[in-house]
Amino acid sequence: MVEGISLSRRRALFGAAGLAGAGVVGATAAACSDDPKPISASAPRGLVPFHGARQAGITTDAQDRLAFAAFDVSAGTTREALRDLLVGWSAAAARMAAGQPVADDDAAPQAPPRDTGEAVGLTAGNLTITFGVGPSLFDGRFGLAARRPAALTEIPPLPRDNLDPLRSDGDLCIQACADDPQVAFHAVRNLRRLAQGAAVLRWFQLGFGRTSTTSDSQDTPRNLMGFKDGTNNIKREDAASLDTHVWVGADGDQAWMRGGTYVVTRRIRMLLESWDRDYLRDQENVFGRVKRSGAPLGAAAEFDDVPLTAKDASGELVVPEDAHIRLAAPATNNGVTILRRGYSYTDGVNQETGQLDAGLFFIAFQRDPRTGFLPIQRRLATQDALNEYIQHTSSAVFAIPPGVRDDRDFWASGLFAT
Amino acid sequence: MRRAPVAYSAIAVVIATGAVACGGSDAGGSDSGATAAKQNVTITLTSKGCSPDKSSIAAGPTTFKVVNKDAGAVTEAELMNGDTILGEKENIAPGLSGTFSLNVKAGKYQLYCPGGSGPEKVDFTVTTAVAGTAAATQSPEVTTALKTATTGYATYVRQQVAELVTNTAAFVTAVKAGDLEQASKLYAAPRLNYERIEPVAESFGDLDPAIDARADDAPDPATWTGFHRLEKAIFADHSLDGTGTIADQLNTDVGKLNTLVAKTTFQPAQIANGATELLNEVGQSKITGEEERYSKLDLFDVQGNVDGADKAFTLLEPALKSLDPTLATKVRTQFTAMYKALEPYKRGTGYVSYDTVTQDQRRALSQAVDALAEPLSQVAGIVVS
Numbered sequence: 001m002v003e004g005i006s007l008s009r010r011r012a013l014f015g016a017a018g019l020a021g022a023g024v025v026g027a028t029a030a031a032c033s034d035d036p037k038p039i040s041a042s043a044p045r046g047l048v049p050f051h052g053a054r055q056a057g058i059t060t061d062a063q064d065r066l067a068f069a070a071f072d073v074s075a076g077t078t079r080e081a082l083r084d085l086l087v088g089w090s091a092a093a094a095r096m097a098a099g100q101p102v103a104d105d106d107a108a109p110q111a112p113p114r115d116t117g118e119a120v121g122l123t124a125g126n127l128t129i130t131f132g133v134g135p136s137l138f139d140g141r142f143g144l145a146a147r148r149p150a151a152l153t154e155i156p157p158l159p160r161d162n163l164d165p166l167r168s169d170g171d172l173c174i175q176a177c178a179d180d181p182q183v184a185f186h187a188v189r190n191l192r193r194l195a196q197g198a199a200v201l202r203w204f205q206l207g208f209g210r211t212s213t214t215s216d217s218q219d220t221p222r223n224l225m226g227f228k229d230g231t232n233n234i235k236r237e238d239a240a241s242l243d244t245h246v247w248v249g250a251d252g253d254q255a256w257m258r259g260g261t262y263v264v265t266r267r268i269r270m271l272l273e274s275w276d277r278d279y280l281r282d283q284e285n286v287f288g289r290v291k292r293s294g295a296p297l298g299a300a301a302e303f304d305d306v307p308l309t310a311k312d313a314s315g316e317l318v319v320p321e322d323a324h325i326r327l328a329a330p331a332t333n334n335g336v337t338i339l340r341r342g343y344s345y346t347d348g349v350n351q352e353t354g355q356l357d358a359g360l361f362f363i364a365f366q367r368d369p370r371t372g373f374l375p376i377q378r379r380l381a382t383q384d385a386l387n388e389y390i391q392h393t394s395s396a397v398f399a400i401p402p403g404v405r406d407d408r409d410f411w412a413s414g415l416f417a418t
Numbered sequence: 419m420r421r422a423p424v425a426y427s428a429i430a431v432v433i434a435t436g437a438v439a440c441g442g443s444d445a446g447g448s449d450s451g452a453t454a455a456k457q458n459v460t461i462t463l464t465s466k467g468c469s470p471d472k473s474s475i476a477a478g479p480t481t482f483k484v485v486n487k488d489a490g491a492v493t494e495a496e497l498m499n500g501d502t503i504l505g506e507k508e509n510i511a512p513g514l515s516g517t518f519s520l521n522v523k524a525g526k527y528q529l530y531c532p533g534g535s536g537p538e539k540v541d542f543t544v545t546t547a548v549a550g551t552a553a554a555t556q557s558p559e560v561t562t563a564l565k566t567a568t569t570g571y572a573t574y575v576r577q578q579v580a581e582l583v584t585n586t587a588a589f590v591t592a593v594k595a596g597d598l599e600q601a602s603k604l605y606a607a608p609r610l611n612y613e614r615i616e617p618v619a620e621s622f623g624d625l626d627p628a629i630d631a632r633a634d635d636a637p638d639p640a641t642w643t644g645f646h647r648l649e650k651a652i653f654a655d656h657s658l659d660g661t662g663t664i665a666d667q668l669n670t671d672v673g674k675l676n677t678l679v680a681k682t683t684f685q686p687a688q689i690a691n692g693a694t695e696l697l698n699e700v701g702q703s704k705i706t707g708e709e710e711r712y713s714k715l716d717l718f719d720v721q722g723n724v725d726g727a728d729k730a731f732t733l734l735e736p737a738l739k740s741l742d743p744t745l746a747t748k749v750r751t752q753f754t755a756m757y758k759a760l761e762p763y764k765r766g767t768g769y770v771s772y773d774t775v776t777q778d779q780r781r782a783l784s785q786a787v788d789a790l791a792e793p794l795s796q797v798a799g800i801v802v803s
Contacts, residue, residue, distance in 0.1 A: 112795045
């Protein structure tokens with residue numbers, strides 16, 4: 001079973017490699033294969049279709065920049081007002097994804113412009129805006145308790161957690177990704193403005209560089225520790241793995257979530273000052289990869305199989321027992337894998353220590369966090385050699401509903417269906 | 419106080435640039451919304467005063483171009499309706515030109531280019547719009563309601579400043595008598611009056627800094643005057659030594675304000691934008707605890723700002739209810755929520771000391787202010803017509 005999944009993934013990966021040159025267009029079409037309107041073939045460069053069976057920003061080729069925001073619905077907001085917010089948000093997001101301002105501002109000199117304006121003149125930069133709802137939305141406030149999917153469960157405290165509650169959780173989330181940081185920021189800023197009176201910003205994280213690749217056509221980027229991470233990510237070309245590990249299928253317990261997924265976010269601070277003082281061989285042992293080439297230890301090239309059982313002349317495992325790559329590998333996690341889509345972040349200087357506040361804003365999509373992120377992280381948190389150099393400082397989980405079908409539909413409309 | 423006050427009479431100039439900055443409606447960046455004005459009037463500044471290229475136009479969006487070829491003594495042009503400045507362009511020295519844009523309604527106006535040797539004002543007529551241009555027609559009820567709002571607001575401002583004069587005088591007397599305890603008790607009352615009408619005071623140039631500057635607003639500590647200088651003496655230094663001249667100066671400055679507001683008139687959009695400014699004040703300097711850092715009376719100031727904004731909105735509400743009832747309801751709902759958010763901190767006629775308000779509580783107050791200010795900022799565009 002374990003090897004079966006692993007094999008099929010690898011075949012898909014290499015099978016698609018030859019198509020890498022076909023570029024973005026074909027690739028997007030594959031990702032939206034069950035979209036009733038495959039717009040991608042004719043979509044202009046730099047635009048990712050907003051409408052479709054699934055939300056963009058999950059299997060979309062990871063863009064360079066991130067703006068991720070969590071919101072709390074304001075006290076006193078009714079179910080009707082919440083629905084109105086999502087209708088308004090969906091319309092505004094569709095416009096922004098199409099490279100337009102949130103509203104056409106007719107020159108009303110005494111009124112503030114409805115769009116804040118900083119994205120005027122910029123291309124959309126493959127902007128995707130992805131929406132989700134947190135477990136707290138299903139408390140008593142909106143009569144939605146019966147619609148809470150079993151998979152949408154608060155992430156329990158995990159070993160070594162050092163979480164800041166003000167940077168964790170939330171009723172709603174918006175993930176805006178684009179190749180231009182100003183475009184991504186503009187999207188969150190304007191949705192936040194539209195929400196005034198109905199929802200407040202709870203936390204907001206900017207990411208300046210992608211740390212994973214979601215397509216065979218993309219190179220594997222490096223994280224702030226200088227290593228290639230996410231080499232064995234699920235790629236959008238691998239439809240079978242996506243169906244198995246990412247998308248909620250027809251067997252989902254809540255009809256409104258079918259075609260959706262779940263996202264877990266963790267702000268993982270890297271203790272970069274200590275890391276930079278660690279000697280190269282140890283850094284490589286921590287990850288289980290060669291720093292320069294990205295090849296697994298004991299292998300020749302980045303995409304070679306990880307030699308999990310190989311031993312050196314003295315009988316030691318080539319990829320150490322506590323190496324990150326070993327503990328995170330599907331092969332050592334009963335075949336479980338998750339789609340990672342994280343970004344490097346920095347929030348400047350930690351005022352207490354004077355050290356860098358920087359690291360990885362980890363984002364992972366899966367069909368059920370209870371069988372995806374949770375068991376993997378439980379294991380990593382107790383065994384991973386990387387733990388010496390990282391600290392999880394925030395945590396959140398959100399249900400990502402299926403896509404907005406067309407301009408009459410809106411985010412999570414199924415949640416409100418009677 | 420604000421760091422960059424915008425004069426009331428300068429609103430039209432702000433608009434002209436705003437329209438350019440917000441224009442684009444597509445990703446390609448073409449600036450489709452930039453040209454609202456459909457007609458132009460060129461006003462040449464001469465040594466005598468204004469020389470417009472036409473003395474009559476049709477109602478509608480209009481750009482006024484102000485050109486100065488060689489008039490050394492005349493450097494600005496204003497479009498006025500009686501005592502009210504509707505739009506202006508200042509600092510047009512010889513060789514320069516500039517524009518301001520307005521959506522002008524039918525009526526009798528005057529062009530005013532101060533400093534010339536000729537007649538002070540030139541008549542300027544705006545006729546009813548020709549078909550196809552976008553002059554909004556207002557129902558007589560709305561026109562009446564807005565007129566009531568503008569006169570009502572002028573009355574409110576004068577009344578608040580009159581109280582400010584009285585309350586400041588009492589406070590100043592205590593300061594000059596060296597009575598620390600009495601001065602600390604009398605400090606709050608004039609603050610409330612002032613905070614209610616602060617954007618109006620800000621429109622008079624140096625007066626607001628003289629009355630309301632915080633320590634870090636004063637370029638030189640030796641020239642720091644006003645309420646907060648005395649606040650520091652009372653609540654931080656616990657000594658009134660050497661504050662006599664500052665107290666006298668405060669009395670004089672408040673008196674000047676009283677004289678100025680007696681002549682000031684307001685437009686509906688100014689009143690609405692002033693209300694938004696009051697809430698911006700709350701969000702920028704009160705929530706942070708900067709404003710009353712020695713007395714910790716910040717929530718008292720918040721009350722003043724919210725009062726002033728509420729008064730402005732309440733006066734505009736009847737007109738807004740016919741023009742945009744949804745927005746009227748939205749703003750009123752958020753005012754109610756704002757008062758509810760302040761409620762737990764009330765103690766008698768005042769508020770708890772701001773240093774007892776926790777970070778989380780400050781955040782919640784700030785969110786209530788934002789939730790109110792956002793819909794409130796939409797009101798000006800509706801009542802301007």
